[in-house]
Amino acid sequence: MSASVVGSRPASMRSAKDSPRSIVALARIEAARLMRHPILAAGLVCYAAFTATFRWFTYPDADYTGDVSSAGTFDWTVIGALLVGLFGFVAANRVARSTDRTAGSVDASPMSQSRRTLALCFACLAPFAVTVLGNAVILVMWLVHPPVLQPGWFEVATSEKVWVLATAALTGLGGPVLGVAVASWWRWPGALAVTGAALVVWCVTSAGVVSSLALRLLHVSGPYTTPEYSDETSAIIWQGGSLMWRFAYVVGLVVLAAIAAVAYGTVGLRRRRLQRLAVAVGTATLVAYVLAVFVGPAARLIAQ
Amino acid sequence: MNHMTASATASLRGVSKRFGSAEALAEIDLELAQGVTGLLGPNGAGKTTLLRILATVMAPTSGAVRLLGLDPDDLDNRVEVRRTLGYLPQELGFPRGFTTFRFVDYMAVLKEWHESAPRHTEVRRVLDLVGATPFSTKRIRVLSGGQRRRVALAQALIGDPGLLVLDEPTTGLDPEQRAVLRGVLSSAGRRSTVVLATHQTEDVAALCERVIILDGGRVRWAGRVIELVATAVGKVWLADLPDAGALTSWRTGSGRHHHVGMQPPSGAELVEPSLEDAYLLLLGRPRTGAEIGSEIERGVASAS
Numbered sequence: 001m002s003a004s005v006v007g008s009r010p011a012s013m014r015s016a017k018d019s020p021r022s023i024v025a026l027a028r029i030e031a032a033r034l035m036r037h038p039i040l041a042a043g044l045v046c047y048a049a050f051t052a053t054f055r056w057f058t059y060p061d062a063d064y065t066g067d068v069s070s071a072g073t074f075d076w077t078v079i080g081a082l083l084v085g086l087f088g089f090v091a092a093n094r095v096a097r098s099t100d101r102t103a104g105s106v107d108a109s110p111m112s113q114s115r116r117t118l119a120l121c122f123a124c125l126a127p128f129a130v131t132v133l134g135n136a137v138i139l140v141m142w143l144v145h146p147p148v149l150q151p152g153w154f155e156v157a158t159s160e161k162v163w164v165l166a167t168a169a170l171t172g173l174g175g176p177v178l179g180v181a182v183a184s185w186w187r188w189p190g191a192l193a194v195t196g197a198a199l200v201v202w203c204v205t206s207a208g209v210v211s212s213l214a215l216r217l218l219h220v221s222g223p224y225t226t227p228e229y230s231d232e233t234s235a236i237i238w239q240g241g242s243l244m245w246r247f248a249y250v251v252g253l254v255v256l257a258a259i260a261a262v263a264y265g266t267v268g269l270r271r272r273r274l275q276r277l278a279v280a281v282g283t284a285t286l287v288a289y290v291l292a293v294f295v296g297p298a299a300r301l302i303a304q
Numbered sequence: 305m306n307h308m309t310a311s312a313t314a315s316l317r318g319v320s321k322r323f324g325s326a327e328a329l330a331e332i333d334l335e336l337a338q339g340v341t342g343l344l345g346p347n348g349a350g351k352t353t354l355l356r357i358l359a360t361v362m363a364p365t366s367g368a369v370r371l372l373g374l375d376p377d378d379l380d381n382r383v384e385v386r387r388t389l390g391y392l393p394q395e396l397g398f399p400r401g402f403t404t405f406r407f408v409d410y411m412a413v414l415k416e417w418h419e420s421a422p423r424h425t426e427v428r429r430v431l432d433l434v435g436a437t438p439f440s441t442k443r444i445r446v447l448s449g450g451q452r453r454r455v456a457l458a459q460a461l462i463g464d465p466g467l468l469v470l471d472e473p474t475t476g477l478d479p480e481q482r483a484v485l486r487g488v489l490s491s492a493g494r495r496s497t498v499v500l501a502t503h504q505t506e507d508v509a510a511l512c513e514r515v516i517i518l519d520g521g522r523v524r525w526a527g528r529v530i531e532l533v534a535t536a537v538g539k540v541w542l543a544d545l546p547d548a549g550a551l552t553s554w555r556t557g558s559g560r561h562h563h564v565g566m567q568p569p570s571g572a573e574l575v576e577p578s579l580e581d582a583y584l585l586l587l588g589r590p591r592t593g594a595e596i597g598s599e600i601e602r603g604v605a606s607a608s
Contacts, residue, residue, distance in 0.1 A: 025418035101397025107361045108391035109414035
């Protein structure tokens with residue numbers, strides 16, 4: 001231990017204008033913490049292994065002669081939703097709660113809780129980048145080696161494929177951001193398990209066949225779902241609807257989760273601003289949802 | 305209305321804090337200026353509550369607080385105060401997985417040190433000040449209680465704060481570490497206002513120019529240490545036999561009995577009083593067995 005004289009106060013960084021730079025600096029550190037969290041790190045390693053070997057265990061080229069009729073083209077996107085989205089949900093929640101133990105000194109810092117949470121939401125862009133990259137790699141792989149024997153491959157437009165992959169990639173952002181929001185608002189024991197289970201149930205139930213308006217509403221509402229449905233006769237049904245508007249709807253859900261997370265602990269003008277923003281984004285999300293349901297092609301059989 | 309005197313860094317006027325029906329602080333009036341001020345008092349006296357108010361992490365129920373000339377009740381002012389505030393809470397937990405350096409670096413980011421090069425230099429400086437450099441790369445979970453306390457202190461020293469609020473900074477430190485820490489704090493006190501709560505009267509005697517004694521949420525003494533000690537002159541004796549009439553009495557290592565009280569026992573020899581003697585005389589009662597037991601327990605817990 002040194003008893004040397006305390007150094008002179010460094011000239012720095014002490015104006016309110018520096019806040020954005022501080023948030024960026026904190027977001028970098030939080031991103032590293034998030035990506036190193038054991039649960040997400042394990043998910044990322046598995047997801048990377050899956051992406052790297054995708055070509056060999058799915059339908060990469062015309063030489064494939066196996067029975068491929070039982071699986072949809074986009075079923076594999078559940079891997080990213082699970083390993084990055086769901087695992088990221090848990091990891092981000094744990095990272096957000098980790099500073100609870102340090103509350104005394106953290107609360108006495110000039111970075112308010114809402115700004116710390118905002119930084120953590122930005123940090124969630126790191127796992128999102130992974131799912132974007134993973135889906136982009138597979139899209140390129142498909143363009144180079146089209147899975148020509150994949151049922152319905154030629155029945156789905158390229159733009160539809162891109163929207164499906166883009167929406168699936170959002171799980172890498174939405175899961176972690178939702179984890180942060182849950183950490184902000186629900187601190188009771190088991191909150192993470194209950195909301196995680198609810199999220200999974202929502203996604204699973206929304207993956208069913210669209211045979212009525214009610215089921216279409218449920219299908220489109222899911223934060224993650226595949227656009228195909230394979231029934232007991234192995235027919236593959238393209239669920240239809242506007243994939244572009246569905247993408248916009250899921251983006252709206254992610255932004256709403258981020259606003260909810262950041263709003264925790266705010267008061268006064270800042271709270272009112274966030275409330276107004278939430279109403280605006282919520283309205284836009286609802287509009288996107290309605291358009292996703294009612295605009296776009298109807299459900300169709302793409303493979304028998 | 306600004307009640308502060310020109311030299312005061314912190315000013316409290318009629319500050320009260322209630323937790324339900326319990327009154328932790330009752331109509332406190334205080335002024336704190338540059339230098340090291342000790343805060344003494346029995347358990348439950350309101351020391352931690354007072355420090356939390358000074359650290360802006362708790363608002364008083366009533367009364368006026370001004371810190372560094374600003375009213376922390378206003379959000380912008382509060383942030384401004386926090387930019388030049390260092391706070392060591394009584395019990396600081398640490399997020400899992402952090403090394404010493406990473407944790408202090410994280411806290412530096414929260415204090416808006418967004419540029420990595422000067423931030424890392426500052427982190428190394430404060431780690432060196434508290435003697436934490438040898439274990440800067442170790443994970444905090446493997447550190448001893450005393451080492452963790454030094455890490456916690458290091459984060460409070462980031463940026464050489466103008467107001468340093470320390471709740472029992474020497475808990476868990478060995479005598480050598482405490483002695484060196486006194487050097488660090490006395491050095492800080494030459495430029496900053498340092499307030500430290502402790503049960504170690506010898507730390508206050510060695511470090512502090514002023515002392516505040518709280519009891520039952522009320523200020524029993526606020527003034528210079530030597531003036532408090534002077535109040536005990538003529539009331540502390542060494543005698544060969546125990547004295548049941550003394551306020552407190554114990555057998556010393558030399559075999560003689562140290563008496564603190566208003567009346568001299570027979571055959572007693574008047575001795576120089578210590579701050580502890582004055583403190584006991586001021587409160588009018590020795591610490592109870594339960595209080596002492598509680599302090600020992602907390603010391604053991606901290607050390608482990």
